[in-house]
Amino acid sequence: MTTIARPEVAAPEPWVFPEATATALPNGATLLTYDVPGQYVLSIRVGLPISLADEPRDLEGIATVMARTLDEGTEHHSAEEFARLLERKGVSFGAGIGDAGLTMDLDVVKGNLEPALDLLRQILTEPVFPEQEVARQVRTRLAEIEQERAVAAHRAVIEFVRTFYAEDERSARPIGGTRETVSAITREAVVAFHAEHVVASGATVVIAGDLSDLDVPDLVGRALAGWDAGAVERPSAIERAATLAQDRCRIVVVDRPGAVQTEFVIGAPGPDRSVAGGWAPYPVIGFVVGGSPNARIDAVLREDKGYTYGIRSSFRPRRSGGLFLTAGSVRADATVESLRLLVELLTSGREGFSQKEVRSGVDFIAKTAPGRYATADQVADEAVIMALDGRTTQFTTDNLHDLVTVDAARVDAAFARFADGAGIDPERPGSGWTIVLVGDAAEHMAGIQGLGFGSVTVVHDR
Incomplete structure (x- = not known):
């Protein structure tokens, strides 16, 4: 044979x-x-x-x-x-x-x-x-x-x-x-x-x-x-970067009595594409933390706990400044525990990322690029996005070439820069984040306050 x-x-x-x-x-x-x-x-x-x-x-x-x-x-x-x-x-x-x-x-x-x-x-x-x-x-x-x-x-x-x-x-x-x-x-x-x-x-x-x-x-x-x-x-x-509210680091609950789900939006100020150290590590962080069903957030809240169908995180750059945003919904009865876990997972970047995690993010973003930009409409869309950001699509090429060199050390350093700028301190849980929930305030208020993540405000819609 x-x-x-x-x-x-x-x-x-x-x-x-x-x-x-x-x-x-x-x-x-x-x-x-x-x-x-x-x-x-x-x-x-x-x-x-x-x-x-x-x-x-x-x-x-x-x-x-x-x-x-x-x-x-x-x-x-x-x-x-x-x-x-x-x-x-x-x-x-x-x-x-x-x-x-x-x-x-x-x-x-x-x-x-x-x-x-x-x-x-x-x-x-x-x-x-x-x-x-x-x-x-x-x-x-x-x-x-x-x-x-x-x-x-x-x-x-x-x-x-x-x-x-x-x-x-x-x-x-x-x-x-x-x-x-x-x-x-x-x-x-x-x-x-x-x-x-x-x-x-x-x-x-x-x-x-x-x-x-x-x-x-x-x-x-x-x-x-x-x-x-x-x-x-x-x-x-x-x-110019938009001015942030001086009291942005707090929790706001929009009251929806009887809601069977609670909607989360959690954010902090993030970088733009001109950030020191290069933009390439930041999409990797977003992917690893909450950018896919295999990311840290879904691994815990979806696969392990069964609290959500999926929650996503990503960096969203503007021409000057930007955001790191996490959004999604959970079962109402899991609201307080989900909030605790979300803040813990979002802050976990302070402890570093494994080379396996980083490689999965780099490979996904880099190796899917030819497919993402295979059609004329995607090419044109990327070109106009870059133009409105004051750039050309040479940035897209350069960033993808830089991306394949990204390792755990660069990702750790990038997260540290982001966290320092946002005021995220692992010794003070909840610090640095703006947290908005839409759900039943009466049902969850005591538990949210008990987490010690900062001041809590309730908003009642007219």
Whole structure:
């Protein structure tokens, strides 16, 4: 019998993010193109560094309403006509606002790139924001606000940002505004906000996909030639870290009498991608602590105790500063014990990470990268995220190459830097964390106070 030797499996070559070609457009925007052969549905992304702090205080949520009505009619087409044009040309469109800025997403088959760019031009330069469409989006947003207050996970986030950030910070209030501010939004205000902020200066346009036989810079240059540079100076508030509340290190319970589950949001200030020692160790920490079903949190609260279906942790960088956030729900009868275990597990990084844990995180993040960025839409999404963070996708490549060198010592040092900055002291359980629970306050209050994690405040919804 002949025995065939098993082939040797070589380690994969270092992966490189697709290379971008950058073109400076005359109106102050930057065009980034990524040729991804075989991807015949092209992904177009537009990123504008509009800060939520640019919204008038009494009209917060106006950027959300504006984003949702950009394609609801232009100077030459009604909302219905424009919707049919998008459908006829096979163009999907979406827009939204977040902490990083305003983004617009278009996907279109390669053969229809030119008409898709013309539709984008109309969205950018000719939206008319019909009165009835603005009013409809205002009503929709008001209904969402009520739903967000009813859903425990959303309610926990609302209370978390209100507790975590200083009262006068825009970040302390919902991205989509409140009932009072959204109710005050008018068509005239949306038109004025668009005219001031949706301008070409500082914007990034990304096109990814199979670009063979296409002169993309010429097509984009001609299509967007009429998009005005604008006079707004930006970014502003995006560049600085948000001010935290002086009393952020405390526990807040949003009372839900009779709740059969308790929702947790636990957070502390984290780094941005410019952190000393490199960004690469931080996604590994998030993965090991609570980034997968095999992470420390789920190993105890889900697999061992059966308290939860799953709780997740991750670092969430902003352009300046960031967060380390843990969120999920547990059985109501396990609330106090779950809180004790969560704080213990989140603080356990002070005791170090094993090389096995670190290797599992490094391997997962690094070896899945080629799959994560295999399609044009993912390439374009990453490019616009990096652009709004003041970077290029060279950072993505460099960070992945750095990631494979990460060992337990670097991860331990990174966690220590994070914990020191957040004021997490293992000798003082609960220190450094902002903890929000949505659940039955009367049922759990005594037990929570007995943990000795700090002051406890109860919030009763109207």
